[in-house]
Amino acid sequence: MKKHLSLVLLAALSPAFATTVQNLDSVPSAIQHPEGKQIFAEQMAGATPAKGFGELPQGLSENSWIAWIAPNEDPDNLILTGAKSWGKDGKYIGVACFADNQADAGQAKKYADNNCPENDSNGHANKLYLGVFSWQNQQLTPIARSEKPLNQLSEWNKTAEKESDDESVRPLAYYTKLDLAPYRIAPDTLAFGVRGGYSDAYSGGGAFYEVLELYAIKDNRIINVYSDLVYQYTDIAGEWNKDGTRQHDISESKYILKMRSAKTHGFYxxxxxxxxxxxxxIFRWSESLQRYAPFIIGKDSGEIFGSGTAWPQE
Structure with missing residues (x-):
């Protein structure tokens, strides 16, 4: 089982689009997807990322918020908070990001740029907590919270740490935003997304990877039900030109997630x-794992969970 999961991660990293440009100035026009354009703007032009986690609703104090979502964390270690409206009846999804100590929190606030950044001591993302709540009549009503920081709940992290020998597959180094597309994974279950990623620095270039994690509420707790790569951008510096500029090899892969009409154990x-x-x-719900797992059809017509291409396709 574990070997299958690591193979899925490794297979996910094969780029499907590649091109070579003559110099660095030509890179932006060669990037096809908005994720890559945004990354280039932030890294090369110093653009400030949007507030991907939103802001706490008016009237909800930071102290009240973190007292509920992360009661065991020191408020002095707080890096950022945020929330976005979700669905109806005044529901919100909110976050709080904490460093290990006050000094690291102070440094992170200077350079975090609206995300939950990397913890320099271990290369993983700092502690991001997730909570679902209702905010009506200036009153916070708890619905569910993660209890633990996401880096401890992430199935991507667990697989990357334990199974992968590929240095390009690593635990998430930062979290960037909430993804509140309507991920209705069952008739009575609406999941929500958190996006994060990690990067590699090369001489004259680099690589960036974005991962989508879906979370759902289970018995007043928030659990990770799906994690996979959704975008990859690689810029590798190539041959030198006579004028002193350098060619760049650009590659991208982008993936979208679709909900199919077929169900497994009640989940689409x-x-x-x-x-x-x-x-x-294809990914199907696993009752034993309580999350989605990659699916193939076994040669003896039995269903097994493992790596592979969707088959049959609609």
């Missing part, structure tokens, strides 16, 4: 589609 099957070559992979 998921389909992860590569936008470039249209290849796809």
């Amino acid at each position: 099957d998921l389909e992860r589609v590569n936008l470039q070559d249209k290849s796809s992979q």
Whole structure:
């Protein structure tokens, strides 16, 4: 089982689009997807990222918020808070990001740029807590919270740490935003997303990876039900030109997640589609794991969970 999961991660990193440009100035026009354009703008032009986690609703104090979402954390270690409206009846999804100590929190606030940044001591993201609540009549009504920071709940992190020998597959180094697209994974269950990623620095270039994690409420707790790569951008510096500029090899992969009509154990099957070559992979609900797992059809017509391309496709 674990070996299958690591193979899925490794297979996910194959770029489907690649091109070579003559110099650094030509890179932006070669990037096809907005995720890559945003990354380039932030890294090369110093653009400030949008507030991907939103802001706490008016009237909800930071102290009141963190006292509920992360009661065991020191308020002096807080890096950021945020929340976004979710659904109806005054519901919100909110976050709080904490460093290990006050000094690190102070440094992170200077350079975090609206995200929950990397913990320099271990290379992982700082502690991001997640909570679902109602805010009506200036009153916070708890619904569910993660109890632990997301880096301890993330299935991506667990697999990357234990199984992968590929240095390009690593635990998340930062969290960037809430993704509140309507991920209705069952008729009575609406999941929500958190996006994060990690990066590699090369001489004259670099690589960036974005991962989507879906979370759902289970018995007043928030659990991770799906994690996978949704975007990859790589810029590798190439040959030197006579004028002193340098060529760059740009590659990208982007994936979207579709909800299929078929169900497994009451949960809709998921389909992860590569936008470039249209290849796809099916994920089905696993009762034993209490989350989605990649699916293939066994040669003896038995269903097994493992790595593989979606089959059959709709």
